[in-house]
Amino acid sequence: MNYSRQRAEVLDQIREHEDHPTADVIFAELRQKDPSISLATVYRNLKLLSDLGEIRKLSFVSGADHFDSTIxxxxxxxxxxxxxxxxxxxxxxxxxxxxxxxxxxxxxxxxxxxxxxxxxxxxxxxxxxxxxx
Structure with a gap:
């Protein structure tokens, strides 16, 4: 898999959390650092990181999916x-x-x-x- 700066930023942002943020939380935090990042980019990279086993997607929580850097x-x-x-x-x-x-x-x-x-x-x-x- 090729390196992606935005994917690395998404992963780093999740790793900064001890809680389990949603995509919207990650997006809001990254938007402060990089106003050009889109919500679609965040969702796409969260899905890819989850598919690759770099993070865990927690779907058992009511409402939005949460993401966990502890795999x-x-x-x-x-x-x-x-x-x-x-x-x-x-x-x-x-x-x-x-x-x-x-x-x-x-x-x-x-x-x-x-x-x-x-x-x-x-x-x-x-x-x-x-x-x-």
């Missing part, structure tokens, strides 16, 4: 209030794949596990609203 298997937590996606640095349950294979007519190549709940930041906001009543 090794790991789990996520999604806040049901603000929609932020967090990595969970726990060991991946590899035995889950072989156990699940007993119930399906095929071979499993991996799994995604998403925990849902309320993040501390949203919980604190909720707590401060309750105390103001």
């Amino acid at each position: 090794k298997p790991h789990y996520h937590f999604v806040c049901e209030r603000c929609g932020k996606v967090y990595d969970i640095p726990m060991k991946v349950a590899e035995a889950l794949d072989s156990e699940a294979e007993m119930y399906i007519p095929g071979a499993i190549t991996g799994h995604d596990l998403v925990f849902r709940g309320i993040c501390d930041e949203c919980g604190a906001l909720e707590g401060s609203r309750d105390s103001q009543k």
